[in-house]
Amino acid sequence: MLKRVLACAALAGGLAAAVPAEATVVAQISLSQQRMDVVVNGAxxxxxxxxTARRGYVTPTGSYRPTRTARMWYSRKYDMSPMPYSVFFRGGYAIHGTTYVRSLGRPASHGCVRLHTANAAILYNLVQKKGFGAARVVIRP
Known part of the structure; x- marks a missing residue:
């Protein structure tokens, strides 16, 4: 029976070739470079x-799936600071927009990953569109 299934798949050009690969979005963050590359469908x-985190705070490293999103969130821990277009990836840690754009490119946060609000909106929309299962946040030293 297995030989017949494999033969049918081979004749059809292979089942895997007929099904498109799952679309993905990966936010790759470098703590040393203070930069995020967003990879969509492998490019x-x-x-x-x-x-990311300034002295005395930590941005966790590792690979995470988004756990939740919020178009607008207010930090209960840090004086109700606005966190537009939040993509949470570990507990209270999120990638989110900021108005402190002059600080971008150097450590300045309490641990979250801050980026320009327009860019945060792009990432937020990609995660919403692709889904949590097809998204990943990778943070390297």
Whole structure:
């Protein structure tokens, strides 16, 4: 029976070839470079300066799936600071927009990954469109 299924798949050109690969969005963040590259469907689509944790705080490294999103969130921990276009990836840690654009490109946050609000909106919309299962946040030292 298995031989017949494999033969049918081979005759049809292979089942895998007929099904398109799942679309993905990966936010790759470099703490040392204070930069985020966004890879969409395997190709780098965007590259933006970011701000991650300043001295005394930590931005966690590792690979994460988004856990939730919020078009506008207010930090309960840090004086109700606005966090537009938030993509949460580990507990209270998120990638989000900021008005402190002069700080982009150097460590300045309490641990979140900050970027220009227009760029945060692009990433937020990509994650919304592709879904959490097809999105990944990768943070490297």
């Amino acid at each position: 780098r689509a965007y590259s933006w300066p970011v701000s």
